[in-house]
Amino acid sequence: MNNRKITKRTEDYSRWYLDLIEAAELADSSSVRGCMVFRPNGYALWENIQKVLGSAFKVLGIQNAYFPLFIPKNLIEKEAKHVEGFAKECAVVTHHRLEANEEGVLVPTGLLEEPLVVRPTSETIIYSSFQRWIHSYRDLPLLINQWANVVRWEMRPRPFLRTTEFLWQEGHTAHSTEEEAGEMTMRMIEVYRRFVEDHLAIPVVIGKKSEQEKFAGALYTTCLEALMQDGKALQAATSHMLGQNFAKAFDVKFSDQGGEEQFVWQTSWGLSTRIIGALIMVHGDDKGVIIPPKIAALHAVIIPVAVEVGGKEIVQRAYTVAAKLQEQLGITVKIDEGEGRVGAKFFEWEKKGVPIRIEIGPKELAANSLIVVRRDTGEKVLVDDVGVVAHVENTLAAIQKNLFEKALQRQNEHSKKVNSWDEFKEKAVGSGGFLYSHWCGDVACESQIKKETLATIRCIPLNSEDEQGKCVRCGGDSPRRVIFAKAY
């Protein structure tokens, strides 16, 4: 067990983040460039995300499928903007065998005539199937989801946030009308919002990406933006309205009721393991990570205290309580009977972010009670034995609520309307946060702002009211405020 103290959040945010991942045993860096090893604790989180999101998809009639990891280069080439957006970051398979040379070193041989691209995203390979699957308006809408790994050869990897290989789900749909595809785009970003806010307790802003930031090949991109504790923004999920761009490139057509051939209207949307990085950064404190109860793989840990005084009865009680909680609340409870001092155990489970700790010692045994401790506030409550199930249930709900509210309060405190360029520069470089500012709509101006402050347009919030104003940088006319922030 690693007993190193966790770097204070205020000292070195980057180090703190890495400490949290290590201390909670979520992930390891791997020997493969920019890749990451999911340890069981980290993967359990991903499995729960799959479970919750997966059931939301099912309700909407979205079906899971699986498509190839390898995409022939010519498929990727079919949509021009898409090529432009991804070409620079593709891993490419060019050979299909290894042969030993005279020195016994294995060298690739068997050059492929058509190189295979390791999918950076699957629009192209999936839509080449859609082209064969869709013939009639009766085949629409087609709603497909894929849980998969993808590879993007980014320059600067960072655990969870940007790894060369990452896990995600990508949804792909085809519709007969523009209106329906537009509704689907909005429906999915709303599904994500509810999941991220209700289950992960991460408050987000829903918005549209600027032309410069939108998905390569999309008509427009909607997104969720979350704010980390260091004032930087993180894109939590995206939902793209693809229009007919891919349909035209891949010849995805259907016959409508009138017998006319038409191109389908498409959407795609995704959420990746990056969201676990957000979870760590939004809820973590100086003791370790905090896992929101609704997504936790382990909800409570019971620590028998001073067993040598209280004897086996204490452990017996622990098992009784655990069974009761598991049966009546359907939560997962662990009993930490291991060697060692209780202090060390307390710290270990705090590092790992288990929402509730229950202590049972000789005193509690005698009084038919136990101590319930909240991970988020540290609050300790002596609970009577008969009330434990209700108390734990309420406490889990209270933790979930508190985590969200604390994060929302932080987000509000770091959201400012900024009108002057001086203030903008100062905030962007300094405390960070969401800067609601006017912007003229010009790409060059957007680039200039990024160059001078590193802040980018995170999104144009969907719920923002129209408000005439002057661009914070150039003074040009602006119809509404957009959110600027430094981003991960």
Next chain:
RNA sequence: CGGGAUGUGGUGUAGUGGUAGCACGCGUACUUUGGGAGUACGUAGCCCGAGUUCGAAUCUCGGCGUCCCGACCA
């Protein structure tokens, strides 16, 4: 792909040409156990290659790796 650092046990570090040290971890034993235990013993290291030198962790050159800041990005 540009700019800057850096490479010493498993981890974090000290060591400016002369015996490689410390802390944490890990192992064993005893004592401890209501908030990160103590003592004793043990364990394990100078990125690779070449050069300079009587002598290199230390200086030089080359390679490789890692990290940071950018560009890029979910």
